[in-house]
Amino acid sequence: MGIVKERYKMKFAKLSVMRLFQYKDFLIRAKSIGIKNLFSDDLAEAMGTTSTQVRKDFSLFGLSGNKRAGYNIDDLLEQLNELLGKNEKQRVVIVGAGNIGRALMKYSGFYKEGLEIVALFDSDINNYNASANPPVLPLESLYEFICKYKIEIGVIAVPYHAAQQVLDIMILAGIKGVMNFAPIALKSPKDFYINDVNLKLELESVAYFVKALKMEQEEQTNDV
């Protein structure tokens, strides 16, 4: 138990943690088609990374394999589940029932990862649907709901001018971390985790690098 706790460190990079979740997803699929063991090479190939990266990640989190047979999928999955928290379910609320909010809501894979989206909240009365699963509730009931069900994770999928307000309510009600889609630098206490996801910037960066690629190719052509 002490060892497990020891492993939970904030210092771990988001990217390492995300890769762990990816390994886990792949292992589940591999297991479902009857595979029992895997080498770091196999995992690396499937994920588009290197075997060194895989072993480094595992080593960082204290996951170990076997020098002859690689990694036993059952063992690894058990450790990953404990580490990534499949066992204790974590409940999530989504604020904003637009396309982004709905996209996450519809994703069915969270439940088996220990995440449960328990409700959406919206300010538009036309979107309310208390009997849906998950229900879409009025924004006014957000604070009470979070308190009542002791929710700790939130998703902010509202327009940017409403985001800080929503976050403030969440913080007050006891949420400990959010995924934020609003394009704004939110203010929060330092023991609060914010993961900003800005889809506009992600697409714009693609446009930039496509242009950069073209420039490079033109330059090479000119050099000849």
Next chain:
Amino acid sequence: MGIVKERYKMKFAKLSVMRLFQYKDFLIRAKSIGIKNLFSDDLAEAMGTTSTQVRKDFSLFGLSGNKRAGYNIDDLLEQLNELLGKNEKQRVVIVGAGNIGRALMKYSGFYKEGLEIVALFDSDINNYNASANPPVLPLESLYEFICKYKIEIGVIAVPYHAAQQVLDIMILAGIKGVMNFAPIALKSPKDFYINDVNLKLELESVAYFVKALKMEQEEQTNDV
């Protein structure tokens, strides 16, 4: 002209480029309320970063200010527009007319950044709508459409089992870079840019760090 070309380098990190787009958005808003000049400190504050970071980013891309008056918004915007390509419009196709595809489609801010979403494609006949703006077209017409309009940027918002197929068509038709929402390591030529966005992993990582925060706090309590 040579100088501008020189600035377009693949080596620049995605994060720096994304920050440039953010600076630009903020500058546009600042300008719209009548501000003429800004210090790196002001920009940093608005973006939740540091003035050193701002100046470093600018320096990297050859953007300069003034030791007394900071940065002139008009000048800076002009340079950023040239650098980030507001001038030559780039057209984008989105494949997958689900919630993610629609979320991007509905976003109205792309046009003024030089990006134009010209069409969505879907395999479900119920989603077709050729007269919408942008139109939703059958997947079968993707290849022809890309060729005809010389599209260079794509968004892959389809289920993971269809993603590689869609990408292969895109590559064949002349697309140079994509934003990929499918949770799969796509294969592509090396002069092709892929920006993977995995919303599931982003949310799961929040769950992890919330748990990690709690563990740390418990540990501190125990230490007393």
Next chain:
DNA sequence: TAGATTGTTAATCGATTAACAATC
């Protein structure tokens, strides 16, 4: 001028990659 700010160089930090010893 004195003070404030930029722009750059150097230092630090962190993540990835390479090298390789251990060992099954």
Next chain:
DNA sequence: TAGATTGTTAATCGATTAACAATC
């Protein structure tokens, strides 16, 4: 055993941060 694989240490790479000279 010989060969293959893990796990770790060291090297590299890249990005952020600190320090500070230049200068308006």
